[in-house]
Amino acid sequence: MKKIGVLTSGGDAPGMNAAIRAVVRTGKYNNMEVLGIRRGYNGLLHSDVVEMGPRSVSDILHRGGTILQTARCLEFKEEANVIKAVENARNLGLEGLVVIGGDGSFRGARDLSLHGLPTVGIPATIDNDISCTDYCIGFDTALNTVKDAIDKIRDTSQSHDRCSVIEVMGRDAGYIAAYVALACGAEAAIVPEAPFDLERDIIGPIAEGKKRGKESNLIVVAEGVGGSAEIAKQIEARTGIETRATILGHVQRGGNPTVQDRVTASRMGAYAVELLCRGIGNRIVAKQRDAFVDVDILEGLNMQKKMDSELLDLGKILSI
Numbered sequence: 480m481k482k483i484g485v486l487t488s489g490g491d492a493p494g495m496n497a498a499i500r501a502v503v504r505t506g507k508y509n510n511m512e513v514l515g516i517r518r519g520y521n522g523l524l525h526s527d528v529v530e531m532g533p534r535s536v537s538d539i540l541h542r543g544g545t546i547l548q549t550a551r552c553l554e555f556k557e558e559a560n561v562i563k564a565v566e567n568a569r570n571l572g573l574e575g576l577v578v579i580g581g582d583g584s585f586r587g588a589r590d591l592s593l594h595g596l597p598t599v600g601i602p603a604t605i606d607n608d609i610s611c612t613d614y615c616i617g618f619d620t621a622l623n624t625v626k627d628a629i630d631k632i633r634d635t636s637q638s639h640d641r642c643s644v645i646e647v648m649g650r651d652a653g654y655i656a657a658y659v660a661l662a663c664g665a666e667a668a669i670v671p672e673a674p675f676d677l678e679r680d681i682i683g684p685i686a687e688g689k690k691r692g693k694e695s696n697l698i699v700v701a702e703g704v705g706g707s708a709e710i711a712k713q714i715e716a717r718t719g720i721e722t723r724a725t726i727l728g729h730v731q732r733g734g735n736p737t738v739q740d741r742v743t744a745s746r747m748g749a750y751a752v753e754l755l756c757r758g759i760g761n762r763i764v765a766k767q768r769d770a771f772v773d774v775d776i777l778e779g780l781n782m783q784k785k786m787d788s789e790l791l792d793l794g795k796i797l798s799i
């Protein structure tokens with residue numbers, strides 16, 4: 480291939496810029512032209528593109544967000560629009576495309592591949608919920624942002640002998656909640672992947688802890704479970720411990736990417752271009768057991784990811 484496109488789609492994630500940079504520069508290294516497509520699939524539908532040379536990606540490696548901007552483009556779920564996008568891509572001379580995003584974005588990538596535009600997906604979402612890969616770009620940065628916030632909440636919670644309920648992002652997934660609960664010594668992580676009982680999982684352990692002299696508690700709730708304000712109310716009413724709820728929100732999606740996210744994004748960006756160079760599309764770049772591999776998009780989308788229940792169990796043991 481001599482000319483490829485790159486776009487970012489769905490929720491932004493720290494490290495997307497590092498991936499764009501890797502695509503552009505590996506493309507240049509392989510004598511390809513690279514077009515940046517703006518605002519996700521919208522840019523492909525409206526031919527909103529920008530030429531990207533190696534200098535166009537200077538000074539972005541360390542920045543959160545995405546210089547190409549991103550969007551949720553609902554029209555793209557309609558086949559007629561996918562066909563229009565493939566036509567536009569042909570008119571722009573594009574022979575292949577790199578899509579940086581989550582599994583919704585990969586459904587769009589699958590449709591483009593099926594309609595004749597070879598497309599490679601790079602997993603990037605702070606939720607870390609793409610089944611075919613152990614790791615998604617942005618997860619580590621989000622974890623560190625949340626860890627810093629919870630450490631601060633712990634200072635004030637401890638000073639007041641309070642319980643703090645902290646709601647973290649994760650639309651359908653509890654990876655952020657499960658990891659930071661362990662990293663921050665929370666009493667419980669409430670995640671969509673595991674059934675949750677207020678009495679058994681929160682009230683009981685807090686009451687037991689109180690008997691052992693524990694006056695301050697942290698409970699991490701994944702957004703996919705939600706209801707953190709109500710959970711806080713119930714804890715206060717049933718245990719007598721003053722309780723506050725904090726919803727961390729979009730602060731979790733911003734910030735400078737960590738080393739892990741910069742390195743993973745650089746490796747995955749280069750890997751995606753190498754696939755397209757060899758004329759291979761319809762793949763997702765993935766990290767499996769510390770190796771970079773590629774999987775068929777459809778197979779990847781159909782895989783199931785399982786939350787490691789040991790993470791949650793260990794959190795309970797260590798917060799005794």
Ligand code: ADP
Binds near residue numbers: 550554580581587590
């Ligand atoms: P993410 O990629 O982070 O999972 P979304 O689920 O919002 O984010 O998807 C991002 C975009 O991908 C959507 O706005 C839409 O343009 C495209 N997309 C999502 N689902 C599909 C689908 N089933 N078919 C085609 N395109 C889709």
Ligand code: F6P
Binds near residue numbers: 581606648702
């Ligand atoms: O998928 C990433 C994510 O941050 C989810 O954790 C969250 O539910 C969603 O995006 C929020 O999306 P928006 O930015 O549209 O509010």
